[in-house]
Each structure stands twice: as C-alpha cells, then as structure tokens.
Amino acid sequence: MKVTNLDERIHVLDSESNAMTVVRNIAMSGLQEEAFYVLDVGDIVQKHQIWEKKLPRVKPYYAVKCNDNLIVIEVLAALGVGFDCASKNEINKVLSLGVDSSRIIFANPAKPASHIRHAAAMRVDTMTADNESELYKIKKLFPTAKVVLRIRCDAETAQCPLGMKFGCDPIHEAPNLLHLAYTLNLNVVGFSFHVGSGCQDPPIYYSAIHHCKILFDMATNLGFKPYLLDLGGGYPGDKDTSIDKIAEIINKALDEFFNTDAVHVIAEPGRFYVASAFTLATNIHSKRSVRGDENSSNTVTHNMYYINDGVYGSFNCLLYDHQHVTPIPLENGCGKMIPSSIWGPTCDGLDKVVENIMLHDMELGDWIIFENMGAYTLPVASSFNGFPIPKVHVVANENIWLSLKDVLPLTEDHFIIGNTPANLRLGLDIGGNDIDPWRNADPIMGLTSSEILTDTPNNPSHFIYDFIEPPLN
Known part of the structure; x- marks a missing residue:
C-alpha cells in the first residue's frame, strides 16, 4: 500500500536527533504557530517489546478507539498485533491495510444491527456480548459467530470505569446467558472482562481470571468448547508507569487457572501502546496578567496563558478520559x-487546560510541551470555533526503520530518508512542497517557506516595495 501524502510518512532521523529535538526544531523555527504533535514510532515498538517480555502468553489486540492514527495501526499491524474494533468503520480501517479478519475481535457488547451484518460480510466472526438481547440479535443476524461473554469485574481504582455500562455479573447473570446461548445453539468460545481503563488495582486481574475459569468449566459441562480468554484493557502507558505488577498477577493467575496451551489468551491494550508515543507542542498566543489589589496594583498575582489547543481539541482527554496533564515550558525560565x-483557544469558559500551576513568567510566542498525549486525544478532537486539530509529525530512528521498512503493511514508501529535520521544521513534505495551504508567505521578507529552504540569499523578492511619502498636513 502506497500512501501519496508524503508528509504523513515516517521521517527517519539521524543519530543526533530524537523526538524532542524535532519538537524543538519545529517550535523554534519561527515558521510554526499552530499546535502540533510528534509521534515517536520507536516508543510504540519499545512498548511492544515490553509487552512480549512481561506477558509472553498474552496476545495483544490493540484497542483502535484509543488512537486510530493510520501510522499507529500500520506499525502495530507490522508488529503482528491484533485489533479490538468497536464499529464497522474501525473494522474497515484495519481491514483496508490487509490485516486478516482473524486478527480482529469485535469487542463492543452492544452493537447496532447493521454493524453485526457488516462484520458477518467481512468475516469478522469473533464478537462479545453481555446481555440476552445481544445474544438474540447475534442469533438472527450472524448465527455462526464466535461469541465471547463479557463479565463485570471492576477495579477499585481506574482512570475510566466501564462496569456501569458493560459486563454481566459473573455469578448470576453469566450462567443464565450461557444456558440461553446453548438453547439458541450459539457458539460460545470464551469469556472476557475489562477492569477499567488506566487500572491502578492489579489484584483485580486475579479475581477476574478466577471468575473466567469457573465459567470455562461451566461452559464445558454444557457442551461448549471454550478456548478464548480475553483480559481486556486497562494497562497504563504513560512514561512514568509500569505494567510489571499487573503482569506479575496475570501470569500467576494464568499459571494457576489456565496452565494449558489449549486456551488462547488475548488482551485489549490501548493507552499502553500509544500514550507516551505522542508529544504535543502548544504555543502561547495570548496572555492576561491579573494584578493585586489597590494596595499593590502593580504586582502580578496570577498569569493566564491562552494556548492554541484546548479541551475541544487534544485536551478533551481532561473531560472524557479523566487525564491529568503536566505543562512543560520548552525554554527554562528564570x-x-x-x-x-492555562486556557484553550475557544470562546468557551470551560476551555481550561490547567487550573493552577506555578510557572516562571512566560511571553507570547513561547511554547509549552505536553507529554503522554497519545491516548484518547486525537480521535475525539474537534475543530470547534474553527481552530484546527494539531498535525502529527511521525519520526523514527534508523534502527526502527531497518526493522520495519519491509514488514507489511509497511514498505519503504512509508519512510522518508534524508534531510528530514529541515522539512519537518518548515512543515514541508520531502519534495519541499508546502502542505499547509493556509500558511502565508513571510509578510516582511516576501519569501515562501520553500524559498527559505533554498540557500539563495541574493534572490530578489517576489514583491516590489515602493516608498510613498505621506502628504503633509
């Protein structure tokens, strides 16, 4: 598959460059004003290596809803990861890359009828259910589907609890659903759970796996042949987090309850893979200094900074994903x-990114960086008030390029090799073409970005300036 927009390709960096140097190069070029992301592909590859080392029995099925960036899906597909899809559009996006339908689980327990029919047409036959009406629906629309019953087992502490919406009670409801599925002659192939996104309660995985073992035995006694155990999501992915404790408990539970190769174990990590891979750079376009009372009217008591991304854009994660973000000034203050x-750019008073933080005094045009911005940010971002969704620049080092360039769906066409820092800095593709039709030429120098790339300082300007003496009053 060849993607024609070269600017969306993976820029291969030299040995002296990394994601943060690219952030700095773009921000400090003097030609960039809009907010932007830098995606480090190497971070995703490293996360996959950690997963395979810590959870060797568990096959990851990436939760597409977390971040459906095309490069992310292509890289994960090249790494052999499966995919957890929640809609027919997500299914189509994954299948369009040549991923086999057997690598997809339709893990939405409440699916529109048209989406079930589409899954049947696309041969995506593994899907979850947690209620009676869903089983009847599947029986009518896709009777040969492989059904995975989803139970509820909530973590005490999670960034996003999900149990209030999905999952049947494992003790009372799940056995009833098993009997109904048997009566309907449906094929129950396994059980799943989701402890909550951003789980901070590792022991809950042990309890959930134990519940699934009991249900496995119950299903076997009914005549089913269950083979699939889905551990769901909830795995942390920020730079300062680790899955070590969760992995230790999962491995212990698997050894105790599912010590057999006959059971295929999968999970649905989302933020684990992408949270730390995305770094967002925002620019201060306005500032309001709040002064003291009448006795100290010249003393600044609070600075309000207005940046070019907010809760209607990338920072929707504050509202929908309960995230906490940490602003990092690009330049050290004094x-x-x-x-x-820190406030977003829209006219809504709710558009507040950071409520109260101690910062050195900053000025218009200064940049503020936010790390760990890859999970549940871009997929939900909107252009409310006409503000654009930040562009994503994708980078990788040479070792990552060598390991991925010939692994489908990735090819050499996905990578740009050469003087990429200059192209990234100016927001250009590898051919030197301006990919931002809204960016104007420099109003003072009269030069376009492509002309700035050319080392011809003596070239005449495209514009002729005439001095006109104003009339005397």
Whole structure:
C-alpha cells in the first residue's frame, strides 16, 4: 500500500536527533504557530517489546478507539498485533491495510444491527456480548459467530470505569446467558472482562481470571468448547508507569487457572501502546496578567496563558478520559515562580487546560510541551470555533526503520530518508512542497517557506516595495 501524502510518512532521523529535538526544531523555527504533535514510532515498538517480555502468553489486540492514527495501526499491524474494533468503520480501517479478519475481535457488547451484518460480510466472526438481547440479535443476524461473554469485574481504582455500562455479573447473570446461548445453539468460545481503563488495582486481574475459569468449566459441562480468554484493557502507558505488577498477577493467575496451551489468551491494550508515543507542542498566543489589589496594583498575582489547543481539541482527554496533564515550558525560565493557569483557544469558559500551576513568567510566542498525549486525544478532537486539530509529525530512528521498512503493511514508501529535520521544521513534505495551504508567505521578507529552504540569499523578492511619502498636513 502506497500512501501519496508524503508528509504523513515516517521521517527517519539521524543519530543526533530524537523526538524532542524535532519538537524543538519545529517550535523554534519561527515558521510554526499552530499546535502540533510528534509521534515517536520507536516508543510504540519499545512498548511492544515490553509487552512480549512481561506477558509472553498474552496476545495483544490493540484497542483502535484509543488512537486510530493510520501510522499507529500500520506499525502495530507490522508488529503482528491484533485489533479490538468497536464499529464497522474501525473494522474497515484495519481491514483496508490487509490485516486478516482473524486478527480482529469485535469487542463492543452492544452493537447496532447493521454493524453485526457488516462484520458477518467481512468475516469478522469473533464478537462479545453481555446481555440476552445481544445474544438474540447475534442469533438472527450472524448465527455462526464466535461469541465471547463479557463479565463485570471492576477495579477499585481506574482512570475510566466501564462496569456501569458493560459486563454481566459473573455469578448470576453469566450462567443464565450461557444456558440461553446453548438453547439458541450459539457458539460460545470464551469469556472476557475489562477492569477499567488506566487500572491502578492489579489484584483485580486475579479475581477476574478466577471468575473466567469457573465459567470455562461451566461452559464445558454444557457442551461448549471454550478456548478464548480475553483480559481486556486497562494497562497504563504513560512514561512514568509500569505494567510489571499487573503482569506479575496475570501470569500467576494464568499459571494457576489456565496452565494449558489449549486456551488462547488475548488482551485489549490501548493507552499502553500509544500514550507516551505522542508529544504535543502548544504555543502561547495570548496572555492576561491579573494584578493585586489597590494596595499593590502593580504586582502580578496570577498569569493566564491562552494556548492554541484546548479541551475541544487534544485536551478533551481532561473531560472524557479523566487525564491529568503536566505543562512543560520548552525554554527554562528564570526568576520567581508565579501562580498560573492555562486556557484553550475557544470562546468557551470551560476551555481550561490547567487550573493552577506555578510557572516562571512566560511571553507570547513561547511554547509549552505536553507529554503522554497519545491516548484518547486525537480521535475525539474537534475543530470547534474553527481552530484546527494539531498535525502529527511521525519520526523514527534508523534502527526502527531497518526493522520495519519491509514488514507489511509497511514498505519503504512509508519512510522518508534524508534531510528530514529541515522539512519537518518548515512543515514541508520531502519534495519541499508546502502542505499547509493556509500558511502565508513571510509578510516582511516576501519569501515562501520553500524559498527559505533554498540557500539563495541574493534572490530578489517576489514583491516590489515602493516608498510613498505621506502628504503633509
């Protein structure tokens, strides 16, 4: 598959460059004003290596809803990862890359009828259910589907609890659903759970796996031949987090309850793979300094910074995913720290990114960086008030390029090799073409970005300036 928009390709960096140097190059070029992302493909590859080392028995099925960036899906497909899809559009996006339908689980327990029919047409036959009406629906629309019953087992502490919406009670409801599926002659192939996204309660995995073991035995006694155990999602992915404790408990539970190769174990990690791979750079376009009372009217008591991305864009994660973000000034400040707040660009008073933080005094045009911005940010971002969704620049080092360039669906056409920092810095594709039709030429120099790339300082400007003496009053 060849993608024609070269600017969306993976830029191969030299040995002296990395994701943060690219962030700095773009931000400090003087030609970039809009917010932007830098996606480090190597971070995703490293996460996959960690997963395979820590959870060797568990096959990852990436939760597409977490971040459906095309490069992310292509890289994960090349790494052999499966996919957890929640809709027919997500199914189509994955299948369009040549991924086999057997590598997809339709893991939405409440599916529209048209989506079930589409899954049947696309031969995506493994799907979840957690209620009676869903079983009847599957029986009518896709009677040969492989059904995975989803139970509820909630973590005490999770970034996004899901049990209030999905999952049947494992003790009372699940056995009844098993009997109904048997009566309907449906093929129950296994059980799944989701402890909650961003789980901070590792022991809950042990309890959930134990429940599944009991249901496996019950299903076998009814005449089913279950073979699939789906551990769901909930695995943390920020730079300062680890899955070690979760992995230790999962491995212990699998050894105790499913110590057999006859059971295929999968999971649905999302944020684990992409959270730390995306770094967002935002620019301060406005500033309001709040002064003290009448006795100290010249003293700044609080700075309000307005940046070019907010809760209607990338920071929707504050509302929908309960995330906490940490602003990092690109340049080190000096002097005393001042109580500050950071606001998005829209006209809505709810568009607040950071409520209260101590920062050195910053000025218009300064950049603020946010790490760990890959999970549940871009897929939900909107262009409310006409503000654009940040562009994503994709980078990888040479070792990552060598390991992925010939692994389908990736090919050499997916990579750009050469003087990529300059192209990234100016927001150009490898051919030197301006990919942002809204960016104007420099109003002072009269040069376009492509002309700036050319080392011809003596070239005349495209514009002729005439000096006109104003009339005397």
